[in-house]
Amino acid sequence: MKIASYCNKIIRYSFYSLFFFVPLIFFGNTSELFEFNKMWLTFGLTIVIGAAWISKMIIERTISVKRTPLDIPIILFLISQIISTIFSFDSHVSFWGYYTRFNGGLLSLLSYIFLYYALISNLQVKHVMRILLISLISGIFTALWGFPSHFGYDPTCLVFRGSLDTNCWTDAFKPTVRVFSTLGQPAWFAAYLNVLLPLSITYFLINAKKKLNLFAVCCLLSAVLFYTCLIFTNTRAGNAAFIVSDIILWLILFSKKFYPPKTLLKHFLILHFAFTTCSFFFGAPIDSLNKFTLPQLQKKLVASAQVSSNSATKPAIQTNSITDSGDIRLLVWRGAIDAWKAYPVFGTGVETFAFAYYRFRPPEHNMTSEWDYLYNKAHNEYLNYLTTTGIFGLGSYIAIIGTFMFLCLKKIKMIKHNTNPEKEKLLALNYDFGLCTLIFALFASYISILITNFFGFSVVIISLYFFLIPAFFFIITKPVDVSRQETHPPINLFQWTLIITVTSIAIIMSYRLYIYWYADTAYALGNNYDKISSYQQAYPLLEKAVNLEPNEPVYKDELAINLATLAQAFYLQNDATTGAQLAEKAINLSNQVIENHPNNVVYWKNRLRILYSLGTSDRQNEAQYLKEALRVLVKSSELAPTDAKISYNLGVLLGQTGSLQEAVKVLEKTTLLKPGYVEAYSALGLFYHQLATNQTTTPPSTQLIIKNPQMRQKAINTYQYILDNFSPNDDQIKNTLKTWKEEK
Structure with missing residues (x-):
């Protein structure tokens, strides 16, 4: 029937839109430019797909949900997330996800799982091929958007500020240093590019066999573009993922012998010569090879020229107080494991890592340059699941991965090229060369996700690929013949009632999503006014946000x-x-x-x-x-x-309210938590001195009598320690110390 056909079209084009627009979409008027909008678009398209699919089932008078080999792991995973949400530190956060991120909350996971079954139950091989091609096209637009920002020309700034530069970003987000395009962070952009690279390589190989090579050239150029942007992201996890996935892809291709060895080797050399050329001009994915790249060679020449022009001048020693991200990550992982030990079965609750980590954060974190940062993710997807959903959540998550990897390897092992020229088919699968190489590419892309997730965490587009690449695989490896059009009885009144009800619910849900999004725009503007101390302008906007979304x-x-x-x-x-x-x-x-x-x-x-x-x-x-x-x-x-800052504030407030003994104990603990905390030492010295004089009044009395010389000496030693180790030119500390030494 026509309506069923329309439902099929809505489902297909919604999936096409999902993979085309999610990487690209962002808005400047929301509290988070990138992930929030991508998640909301995913929610919206999930509602559309759901309404069309349910309406289709009503018309066909059957529940058409296809079974897959991942059913049991997925069901177990979903159960683990629901239980974890019920017993969560914060059920609101667990359901919706951490604010501004939202990806990873129960609602987003329900959406991904629903999309998995919707895709596998409604799409065929040709539709999957279109989705993969659309993914590459979207990736090209995304890469082209980010490419000029490396050279100081960011289209995002042109959209937001009307100037083609990078001045719309703070120093922490300079795309000239690390490109992030429309994804929001370099690591996320790198993970996305790593998914696309095996696909672009495969499409190049498929089309290089044909006489018309224009499309093959486009695929080759897209692969080079993706690789170049990957270099621009300057992420170790992204580089590692590319190296591993690229090796795996080519090992499979060479072992299966679909190409004559010389032809395949030629294409391999073409691609990797292009990659090597890009590495020479822009930087190598392996740090030890960077010394052979043009940027490093130029730096050496400049340094040599400076030394030779003025031999008496020594190059300045560069100091860097920024803690290495790898060292910080190890501390975060340690805290994640400690949190899991306290809540081993169901974890602290879906997406509650920020709360869990605060409770179990290693004291050594106070010694890093990010000591007062909020960590709402473990920067390791597996540890994040372990902490927030326990061994049940991580176990079922790994079961999904393990089952799919096993099926992939089993299918790849079965694929053999038939040397019989009459059949020109594949023995294990009745597919052509293109489909089989796409299977290899999907496997390599999935491997890249597993690697980048180990050193980071999933964002919306990566989560979509994580859940839907298995669906692509199952559709390609088990095609269904849909050439026969089924006929259905005319739609009766009851069916129409159900369809209208489903459509109405979908409209209401979409409207609620819009209201939430609209409330966020009011909150974002109000929050920005607060940041610049325009509190009166902020008030009506924040009140509007609360009225729109009171929960x-x-x-x-x-x-x-x-x-x-x-x-x-x-x-x-x-x-x-x-x-x-x-x-x-x-x-x-x-x-x-x-x-x-x-x-x-x-x-x-x-x-x-x-x-x-x-x-x-x-x-x-x-x-x-x-x-x-x-x-x-x-x-x-x-x-x-x-948390050293909380400990410091507690100590100061205890001192201000007259509880000097308790204040001293808390501040002594604070200096142990963060030995370089100057403010804590300053307050501690002051309270030592007040104890020395038995003084609890605020402000201090002018008539001081030393009643506790030991405390006085501690006060003097503490301020002397500040001068010797932190602030040698602090006049206030010097004057106070001089006064204390003169007291009797």
């Missing part, structure tokens, strides 16, 4: 901070009535957030900001705010026991 705690939390800051301003203007009203709203919102999400240390930290703003302006209730701030810090220290 999102991120919006309430930001609105509470905004209200507290506005209340502070009114108090300072002697408008206590308005200030009190705004303060009450801020506290009420903050109460709602921490009551519903008590394990999120970020919300507790923000509550402290709120209390600080109110306590420094509302003198009438200052004691009450200080008391609550102390409770907040104690709770925060329980959620993040190795």
Whole structure:
């Protein structure tokens, strides 16, 4: 019937759109430019595909969900995620995903699994071929978008700022150093390129056999473009994934002997000569080979010229206080394993790594340059699943991978080239050369995902390929004959009612997605106003976000901070009535957030900001705010026991409220957590001195009598330590130290 045919078209073109637009889409008016929009597009197209598929089944009066070899592992994996969400540290985060990321939450996993079955139940080999081709076309656009940014001309800045440069990015996101194109981060872009490289190589080989080689040349150029952009990402995991997947692909191709050996060798040399040329001009994927590249040779020549022109001048020694990412990653992995040991079966909850890591973060993390960063992922997909979903979640996840890898290797082993020229077929599979080489390419692409996931984590497009590459494989290896058109009885009233109901539900779900997206745009703009201290302009936008999506705690939390800051301003203007009203709203919102999400240390930290703003302006209730701030810090220290900043703030507040002995203990612990924490040493020295004089008043009394010489000496030693090790030119420390030494 026509309606069933329309449903099929909707499903197909939705999948085409998914693989074309997801890598490309981004918006500048959302809180996160890239992943948020890609995830929302995936949700939207999943709803469309779901509505079309269910309507098709209603018309056909049958439930047409194909069985696959991955059914049991997928069901176990889904059960593990549901159980983990139920017992999660934060079920809201586990369901939706960590805000701004969203990928990895239960809802996204449900979408990927649904898409897996929708694809395998509705698409055929020719549709898979189109999806793969569309993926390459989208990849070409993505790579071309990112390519000029390496040279200082980023099209994204042209779209956002109207200038073709890289000035729209902060120093932490300079595409001239590491390209990320429309993916958002270099590592994500590299993972995406590694999926496409085996496919582009395979399409080159397939079409190089034909007389018309224009398409083969395009495929060759696309492979070179992808490889060049991969170099521009400057990611070790991406380079390692390419090397391994490329070796695997060519080992399979040479072993299967589809090509005459000389022909295959020629194509191999053409491709890798092009890759080597790119490496020479732009950088090698292996660090030890970089010294032979043009950029490094030029640096050596420049350095030699500088030395010879002025032999008396020595090159400046470059110091780098940035901790190596590999060292930081090892610490994060250690914390992830410690968190899993505490929650071994079902983990801490889907996508709750940020909360789990805070509780089990190694103290050594305070010694890194990223000591105060928030880590919402383990930077290892497998450890991330282990921490957040336990051994059940990781075990079922590995079962999906292991089962698919076993089936791939088994099928690849079966494939043999038939030397009989009359049949020109393959013995194990009745397919042509192209389909078999695509199987090899899909296998290599999947291997690259496994490698990049080991050193990072999946984003939306990588998750799509992770779940749907197996579907491509099963469709190619087990084709179904759909040439015969089935006839169905006319649609009756009951069927029409069901179809209209399904369509209505899909429209409502799509509308809810849009409202959430629209609320985020209001939140994003309001948050940006807050960052530049335009609090009055931010208030209506944040309130709008909360009204549109009242169940999102991120919006309430930001609105509470905004209200507290506005209340502070009114108090300072002697408008206590308005200030009190705004303060009450801020506290009420903050109460709602921490009551519903008590394990999120970020919300507790923000509550402290709120209390600080109110306590420094509302003198009438200052004691009450200080008391609550102390409770907040104690709770925060329980959620993040190795966070040096929380420990420091707790120590300072204890000292300010007169609990000097406790303050000293906490600050001594702080200096052990982070030996280079100058502020902690400064506060510790001050409290030592107050203990030496038995002084608990704030500000300090001018008449000081030393009653505890031991504490006085500790104070002197602490400030001397600051001068000797951190701040030798700090006049304030010097003057204070001089005063203390003169005291008797």
